[in-house]
Amino acid sequence: MAASRTPKPTSASKPSAQGLGATHPTPLNPALAGLTSSALSAASPWGVAYSGGADSTALLLAAAQCWPGQVHAIHIHHGLQAAADDFVRVCQSVCAGLSVPLHVVHVDAGHVPGESPEDAARRARYAALAAAAKRHGLAGVLLGQHADDQVETLLLALSRGAGLPGLASMAAQFERHGVVFYRPLLQTPAASLREWVVARQIPFLDDPSNTDERYTRNRIRARLLPALADAFPQFRNTFARSARHAAQAQVLLLEIASQDLIAVGAPPAIAALQALSPPRQANVLRHWLLQYRATPSAAQLAQLLVQVAACTTRGHQIHLKVASGHVTRRGAVLHYLPEVGKGGLTGPPVRRPSL
Secondary structure, three states: OOOOOOOOOOOOOOEEEOOOOOOOOOOOHHHHHHHHHHOOOOOOOEEHHHHHHHHHHHHHHHHHHOOOEEEEEEEOOOOOOOOOOHHHHHHHHHHHHHHOOEEEEEEOOOOOOOOHHHHHHHHHHHHHHHHHHHHHHOOOOOOEEEEHHHHHHHHHHHHOOOOOHHHOOOEEEEEEOEEEOOOOEEOHHHHHHHHHHOOOOOOOOOOOHOOOOOOOOHHHHHHHHHHHHHHHHOHHHHHHHHHHHHHHHHHHHHHHHHHHHHHHOOOOEEHHHHHOOOHHHHHHHHHHHHHOOOOOOOHHHHHHHHHHHHOOOOOOOOEEEEEOOOEEOOOOOEEEEOOOOOOOOOOOOOOOOOH
16 A cells, blocks of 8 residues: 555445446546456455555455456455554445445464564465465455555565565466465556546545655655656666566576476485586575575575585585474485474475475
8 A cells, every 4th residue: 555645435336346436537547457457357355455445445446347246345454553443444345336235354363483574474364365365265365566566575675685586576477275266456656546546536544654654665665666767767667677677587597496306306316416517506595494484595505516526535524504494415315304393394495384
């Protein structure tokens, strides 16, 4: 949701897929372009993650216009702020006017030690959305992240020195908890969505936390995006293009890693690893470790490559800390030993779900 301050929701006549209380033609809902350009159909009911903010409101109305009678709204009530009940009331009002079923799901977004509150809320939100989609037989769930969200995600990744997976930012389509999620608005600026909703006098609310600059994403939104718009007016399009290039490159790296892992084996044979170039060694080792849900840091992966290169004698031992466990040498191969009680796996590796 956008961060600018918005007046309280206004009362309106019965909503429609075109808008609320409209008496004269206005521009089309900008969210329609994202839906019509994506490979989505009305073969089955769709869910819309509906927060009550401007972005998800525009998405909900566009979906209701495209697929009348085939849309369900899912509202996640985190219970983390006093305004949560106000969002529910707005969602109920708009959905009643659209004759769209609304499913309000209460979640416990408490975080565990070592987990940020934002990550905990995100984890709970996706689990709840997936559960609701399965419960109501929905084909998938549409998310309202837009072009500004994509830019913020890319800038966050750059600030953290992320690799290609981070620079690829948010995928237009991904699967989680057995449910497919779609982001049809990644090419749509936030301002156009907000302006359309305001022009149509459609009730919505802003999340109060969106203006809290203690959060890095909010500082990017408030300070960097206006400066980028001034210096590079087309930055949303060009940044999104860079994210797509990174995503394509990451797909290629995964394909190469899968092929190399077949060649070196699982567990990887040290001699076979040494036959690869260092970048391919790093790529396949990262892919192998992800099967244990172990993500090595750049420093850990670099040290592992040094240790692999040093394995020129049978007596050279490896016992290197990686993520929550250790990579060890057992004869001619490497093994990964997850640390019990720290989220590691004690059995065979489990394939990491695609995100």
